[in-house]
Amino acid sequence: GAVVSQHPSWVICKSGTSVKIECRSLDFQATTMFWYRQFPKQSLMLMATSNEGSKATYEQGVEKDKFLINHASLTLSTLTVTSAHPEDSSFYICSVHRTGGTPYEQYFGPGTRLTVT
Amino acid sequence: GQNIDQPTEMTATEGAIVQINCTYQTSGFNGLFWYQQHAGEAPTFLSYNVLDGLEEKGRFSSFLSRSKGYSYLLLKELQMKDSASYLCAPMDSNYQLIWGAGTKLIIKP
Numbered sequence: 001g002a003v004v005s006q007h008p009s010w011v012i013c014k015s016g017t018s019v020k021i022e023c024r025s026l027d028f029q030a031t032t033m034f035w036y037r038q039f040p041k042q043s044l045m046l047m048a049t050s051n052e053g054s055k056a057t058y059e060q061g062v063e064k065d066k067f068l069i070n071h072a073s074l075t076l077s078t079l080t081v082t083s084a085h086p087e088d089s090s091f092y093i094c095s096v097h098r099t100g101g102t103p104y105e106q107y108f109g110p111g112t113r114l115t116v117t
Numbered sequence: 118g119q120n121i122d123q124p125t126e127m128t129a130t131e132g133a134i135v136q137i138n139c140t141y142q143t144s145g146f147n148g149l150f151w152y153q154q155h156a157g158e159a160p161t162f163l164s165y166n167v168l169d170g171l172e173e174k175g176r177f178s179s180f181l182s183r184s185k186g187y188s189y190l191l192l193k194e195l196q197m198k199d200s201a202s203y204l205c206a207p208m209d210s211n212y213q214l215i216w217g218a219g220t221k222l223i224i225k226p
Binding site for chain 1: 150152157158159160161162204212213214216217218219
């Protein structure tokens with residue numbers, strides 16, 4: 001069965017509104033979760049590393065005030081796209097690394113497709 | 118810098134064998150992953166190599182040469198459902214996966 005879930009699987013929102021995406025680890029505790037974005041026919045781009053109980057680490061060029069990440073528990077991380085614009089339309093994917101696990105143990109969620117109109 | 122090089126697209130025939138090559142440069146190395154990604158879906162794990170050599174798993178095998186910064190994914194007995202993008206992703210010293218654009222594999226009957 002699924003190890004990681006994301007909700008919603010797809011969302012359409014109007015420009016200027018905010019959208020929250022949840023990533024849940026279903027089978028184990030995850031100290032670290034990763035958020036990726038993927039535009040059509042492009043590679044996955046790491047946006048930020050989410051650490052439980054501390055501030056997320058954002059990659060260069062990713063606006064932390066626009067993409068708010070909260071990792072309040074060992075099984076849940078949320079990504080909020082604030083004041084969304086059409087250029088934020090993309091496929092957002094989280095991955096989860098099992099606490100104490102080997103590097104091998106990284107699992108992807110099914111992704112969330114965001115369309116901003 | 119960190120870099121991944123894979124062919125952009127490959128075409129193969131159903132039932133045949135195809136090898137997808139990957140060369141990489143990373144800051145440190147903690148193994149290399151291969152993922153399969155169907156259009157509109159998240160990547161799914163195929164293999165992980167951390168030592169040199171060949172790892173075989175059913176129809177799929179993956180090879181690694183750390184000294185050459187080289188890996189390949191071998192797919193045997195190709196099926197139409199194998200049409201997808203294949204992503205080579207080495208893990209650097211910070212345990213971060215480095216992603217390229219992947220190889221789009223087209224299977225023809």
